[in-house]
Amino acid sequence: MHGLVNRAIQCFLRDTYGADLWADVARDARLGFDSFEAMLTYDLSQTEAVIRAACFRLVKPRDALLEDLGTYLVSHPTTEPLRRLLRFGGVTFTDFLYSLDDLPDRARLALPELDLPELQLVGLGPHRFRLVCASPMEGMGHVAVGLLRAMADDYGVLVLLDHRGHRREGEVVSIALLDSAFAAGRPFDLAERLA
Numbered sequence: 001m002h003g004l005v006n007r008a009i010q011c012f013l014r015d016t017y018g019a020d021l022w023a024d025v026a027r028d029a030r031l032g033f034d035s036f037e038a039m040l041t042y043d044l045s046q047t048e049a050v051i052r053a054a055c056f057r058l059v060k061p062r063d064a065l066l067e068d069l070g071t072y073l074v075s076h077p078t079t080e081p082l083r084r085l086l087r088f089g090g091v092t093f094t095d096f097l098y099s100l101d102d103l104p105d106r107a108r109l110a111l112p113e114l115d116l117p118e119l120q121l122v123g124l125g126p127h128r129f130r131l132v133c134a135s136p137m138e139g140m141g142h143v144a145v146g147l148l149r150a151m152a153d154d155y156g157v158l159v160l161l162d163h164r165g166h167r168r169e170g171e172v173v174s175i176a177l178l179d180s181a182f183a184a185g186r187p188f189d190l191a192e193r194l195a
Contacts, residue, residue, distance in 0.1 A: 001042050001043070001044050001046070001047045001137065002041055002042075002111070002113060003036050003037050003038045003039055003040040003041060003042060004038045004039075004111065005047070006036040006042055006046070006047055006050070007036045007037070008073060009036075009047070009050055009051070009054075010026075010035065010036050010050075011078065012069050012073075012076075013025055013054055015076055015078060016068070016072060016076075021054075021057060021058075024057055025053045025054045025057055026050070028053035028056065029046065029049035029050045029053040030049065031046060031049070031050070044136060047137065048137070051065065051066070051139075062142075063139065063142045063163070064142075066139040066140075066142035066143045066146070067142045067143070067145050067146035067149075068146060069143055069146060070142065070144060070145060070148075070149075070150070071146035071147070071149060071150045073143075073146075073147055073150075074086060074150040074151055074154065075150045075154075086103075086147075086151060087154070092155065092180070093152060093155040093157045093159070093177065094177065094180075096151060097121055097129055097131075097175065100119045100121050100131065101119055101120060101121055103116065103119060104117070104118055104119060115136075117133045117134060117137075117140040117144070117170070118133070118134040118135070118170070119132070119133055119134075120134075120169075120170075127176060127177040127178070128174070128175070128176050128177070129174070129175040129176075129177075130164075130173070130174055130175070131144060131148075131173040131175060132169050132170045132171070132172055132173075133170050133171045133172075133173065134169060134171075135170070135171075138166075139171075140171060141163050141172065141173050142163055142171075144171075144173050145161050145163050145173055148161055148173070148175065149161055153183075153185075154185055154186045155185045156182060156183040156184050156185030156186075157177060157179060157180050157181075157182055157185075158177075158182035159175060159177055159178060160174075160175075160176040160178055161173060161174070161175055162174045
């Protein structure tokens with residue numbers, strides 16, 4: 001697993017639950033170090049050990065922890081660059097959804113060794129979609145649910161998201177767009193404002 005993914009999990013745990021919790025998780029997972037390096041590659045078993053240890057420490061189901069990770073990735077102030085990158089996917093939430101298919105390839109342009117889940121969006125009607133997430137790490141569909149929920153809030157739309165389980169092609173997330181003008185979305189400009 002790419003260090004960037006592991007580092008994101010580390011930052012999520014540290015930023016959300018504190019440095020002491022992260023230190024306990026790193027020790028429980030028997031990493032042998034206290035911080036992931038973003039540009040290194042780690043064995044998937046280390047990532048899994050961190051997730052198991054975090055679930056145990058927080059007394060939280062794996063699915064819920066991974067969904068919270070997805071939400072963190074686009075809603076925490078330290079992850080603003082990722083939110084901006086995702087918002088470039090389209091003016092509307094529907095445009096953004098259709099841009100997800102290309103996300104792993106676009107990420108590999110910057111980091112060729114980054115192994116994001118393969119994403120496939122299928123339109124099932126004017127306001128209904130199915131997203132298939134294929135990844136060697138179990139639970140990436142739950143990360144997608146959290147990310148999509150946070151992005152829907154960002155766009156100001158009301159969506160119904162449901163993780164439908166694992167099929168041969170990957171984890172399936174159903175998406176129903178209930179109201180495309182539910183609330184005012186967060187402001188977004190193509191040009192980043194410098195303070």
